[in-house]
Amino acid sequence: PSGDHRIRSMLVADPGHQLVSVDFSQVEFRVLAHVANEPAMIDAFRAGLDLHDMTAATLFGADFTPAQRRLAKGVGFGTCYGGGVDTLSRQSGVTKTEAKVAIEKFRRSFPRITRWSNSLTETVKFGNALVITETGRRIPVDRRFAYRSIAYTIQSVAADLFKGALLQLDNAGFGPHLLLPIHDEVLGQAPESQAAEVAAEMAWVMSGELGHVPITAAAEVIGAAWGHKYHDREVT
Numbered sequence: 001p002s003g004d005h006r007i008r009s010m011l012v013a014d015p016g017h018q019l020v021s022v023d024f025s026q027v028e029f030r031v032l033a034h035v036a037n038e039p040a041m042i043d044a045f046r047a048g049l050d051l052h053d054m055t056a057a058t059l060f061g062a063d064f065t066p067a068q069r070r071l072a073k074g075v076g077f078g079t080c081y082g083g084g085v086d087t088l089s090r091q092s093g094v095t096k097t098e099a100k101v102a103i104e105k106f107r108r109s110f111p112r113i114t115r116w117s118n119s120l121t122e123t124v125k126f127g128n129a130l131v132i133t134e135t136g137r138r139i140p141v142d143r144r145f146a147y148r149s150i151a152y153t154i155q156s157v158a159a160d161l162f163k164g165a166l167l168q169l170d171n172a173g174f175g176p177h178l179l180l181p182i183h184d185e186v187l188g189q190a191p192e193s194q195a196a197e198v199a200a201e202m203a204w205v206m207s208g209e210l211g212h213v214p215i216t217a218a219a220e221v222i223g224a225a226w227g228h229k230y231h232d233r234e235v236t
């Protein structure tokens with residue numbers, strides 16, 4: 001459970017070792033920027049900007065509020081995961097009208113994303129009901145739920161990037177350190193005196209480029225137990 005560190009605390013490092021975590025940074029949005037060839041997002045990633053700040057400023061102006069940033073972030077995730085007005089309203093705590101306006105602003109602000117997603121869903125509705133990713137994965141799509149093709153494409157490419165990163169880590173000699181893959185994060189362990197160095201090197205191996213979009217990874221030394229990363233979260 002995301003709000004309870006106790007389950008994760010059962011996974012501990014070997015004596016004299018520390019657990020390390022390396023995960024992709026905003027990989028779904030980076031894949032979205034690539035497949036849609038959206039210049040505003042690509043430029044933001046290449047400049048090392050905070051994407052959610054950039055999106056909020058684009059939608060609401062430079063003096064956006066924390067609530068508007070959360071809403072902008074929710075619109076972006078809704079695009080990646082196939083969420084609509086109802087989902088955004090519920091998760092962001094805004095009215096359906098506010099959610100609809102935010103989504104429309106997002107679509108106008110990032111026209112290539114809108115063009116790409118519309119083209120993809122129209123193809124699934126009226127053409128071949130199949131998503132074929134850049135890595136050659138073939139994913140059947142129910143025409144009744146053509147909008148899911150957007151999430152299928154983004155999640156599939158992101159997953160293949162992660163699987164490729166695991167192979168790269170193994171090829172680079174980090175196999176003995178690896179313990180557990182979790183979505184876009186890999187958990188490993190290293191001797192306490194080397195943990196920071198091993199984590200940084202793993203992040204470097206996982207980083208690269210997808211077309212013109214940089215793929216970056218962040219490293220963290222967790223401690224003796226996985227739950228140390230989450231112990232400050234409220235237990236519910």
